Amino acid sequence: MKIAVIGAGGVGGYFGARLMDAGHEVFFVARGGHLEALRSHGLVVEGAAGDLALRRVNATRDPSAIGPCDIVVLAVRCFGDEAAAAVIGPLLGPDTLVLTLQNGIDAPHRLARRLGARRVLGGGAYIAARIAGPGLIHVASPRVVLELAPVSGVLTPLAAEFVDVGNAAGFEVTVGTNVDVVLWRKLCLTSAFTGISCLYRADIGALRDDPVSFGLLAAAVAEAVAVGRAAGVALGEGAEAAAMEAFAIMPADLRSSMLDDLEHGRPLEVMVLSGTVVRLAAALGVAAPVHASIVDRLEGHIRGKPLALLAPAGQD
Ligand SMILES: NC(=O)C1=CN([C@@H]2O[C@H](COP(=O)(O)OP(=O)(O)OC[C@H]3O[C@@H](n4cnc5c(N)ncnc54)[C@H](OP(=O)(O)O)[C@@H]3O)[C@@H](O)[C@H]2O)C=CC1
Ligand SMILES: CC(C)(CO)C(=O)C(=O)O
Incomplete structure (x- = not known):
């Protein structure tokens, strides 16, 4: 080809x-x-x-x-x-x-x-x-x-x-x-992982080891799945479990692409990830507080920042 x-x-x-x-x-x-x-x-x-x-x-x-x-x-x-x-x-x-x-x-x-x-x-x-x-x-x-x-x-x-x-x-x-099923399955996993990994500045191993961050990851997946279903996307019964299973088997040092962007001061794709979940949640009357918090916390980084201006983990 x-x-x-x-x-x-x-x-x-x-x-x-x-x-x-x-x-x-x-x-x-x-x-x-x-x-x-x-x-x-x-x-x-x-x-x-x-x-x-x-x-x-x-x-x-x-x-x-x-x-x-x-x-x-x-x-x-x-x-x-x-x-x-x-x-x-x-x-x-x-x-x-x-x-x-x-x-x-x-x-x-x-x-x-x-x-x-x-x-x-x-x-x-x-x-x-x-x-x-x-x-x-x-x-x-x-x-x-x-x-x-x-x-x-x-x-x-x-x-x-x-x-x-x-x-x-x-x-x-x-x-x-069904292209929307393919895209939403990926969105449910990726919006949760990119967002929570950026809030914690952590790889999947560290997120899994901390019950609080792991709980937020699960909640973020659940919110995205609920929004997708409310939007009429035929996400199967196992949509949440499939994302959580994927997190369970990722190598501990695996990092999201958005965390890499954040740490290098590059623009973030957060508005097409958690931002999409938040926008559709509001339109459909579904709650998405974890994704709203991700967007809120990362707003200052959306267009990227020179490295020198990046705050150390936990200080922004
Ligand atoms: N990285 C990952 O693990 C994953 C990423 N994705 C998604 O895939 C997409 C691509 O991500 P990723 O591969 O990480 O991105 P990268 O930034 O690694 O690669 C994109 C490349 O495309 C170049 N580029 C951009 N515009 C043009 C253009 N007009 N002509 C020629 N080259 C161009 C960029 O150059 P320059 O640097 O100069 O802008 C860069 O080299 C994103 O939407 C991401 O969310 C999905 C799954 C996993
Ligand atoms: C979450 C992950 C690693 C899944 O492939 C991804 O798509 C990304 O980091 O952009």
């Missing part, structure tokens, strides 16, 4: 590297020092999901240098997805599918309004990965799972082929037909 990955960070870098290692023609759209490193030294993936060193990778700033692809993976941060989508045109052939991997519940729907629902797959990426240095991706999660669903509800042959391609490439891919 010919695959373009827009955003070669923790998520895009990992999935793109696995697909390339499996023999697919992968092109990374990247920028800055990371792009320079990809061009000069290639891409290295290290950590709990296995090591890979790809000495030569196709990397460019300019999508028109790549041409139409079978699959385009959109793996930039939520606040960058509109800008990235605006330059996606040259990557699209008549049947190209675009897979969004952003956290939150809106990215595939936003893209579908721009490109048409038949082209867009929404994805929930269960991975903990970050750029550890230019050209270097560190993965903390031993198991990497991608849950997919087409926005149109119709699984095309190309989408089905991509599921097989992913499974053969070394990550687990599951596919559903």
Whole structure:
């Protein structure tokens, strides 16, 4: 398959590297020092999901240098997805599918309004990965799972082929037909973990060890599940238990992407995570006090801060 990955960070870098290692023609759209490193030294993936060193990778700033692809993976941060989508045109052939991997519940729907629902797959990426240095991706999660669903509800042959391609490439891919179920399952887990890990400045091991923080994590999952159900999303009976089981088996040192952002003074995705839960809870008349408190406590960090201005843990 010919695959373009827009955003070669923790998520895009990992999935793109696995697909390339499996023999697919992968092109990374990247920028800055990371792009320079990809061009000069290639891409290295290290950590709990296995090591890979790809000495030569196709990397460019300019999508028109790549041409139409079978699959385009959109793996930039939520606040960058509109800008990235605006330059996606040259990557699209008549049947190209675009897979969004952003956290939150809106990215595939936003893209579908721009490109048409038949082209867009929404994805929930269960991975903990970050750029550890230019050209270097560190993965903390031993198991990497991608849950997919087409926005149109119709699984095309190309989408089905991509599921097989992913499974053969070394990550687990599951596919559903209801994109909102896929997105909300991920939101319930991620909004709770990102928010509570940032309030405590703690990895999952420390959160699990403290009954108070673990109770807040469980309460945050329960709030998100209740809001999702009130919004009409068919989250199954086991939705809360599945998120709690995921927390139980995460390696103790696993950290959320938003904690990494907070500690590096980068903008936070909190408004597409806990912020979404709070907004919909208010509209639907459901209580979400834990998520409201997460948004409130992190408000001052939403746009990021220079490192020197970051307060030490517990002092803001
Ligand atoms: N990290 C994780 O473990 C997980 C993250 N997610 C979600 O996946 C999404 C991506 O996260 P993550 O991989 O961590 O993000 P990263 O910041 O690690 O990677 C994004 C990369 O895309 C680059 N980029 C942004 N816009 C463009 C553009 N227009 N053209 C080329 N490159 C661009 C960024 O460059 P620059 O740095 O210059 O902005 C950066 O290198 C987020 O929505 C996140 O919530 C989901 C599951 C797990
Ligand atoms: C919670 C986690 C690690 C789940 O994959 C994640 O999506 C993130 O940190 O952004």
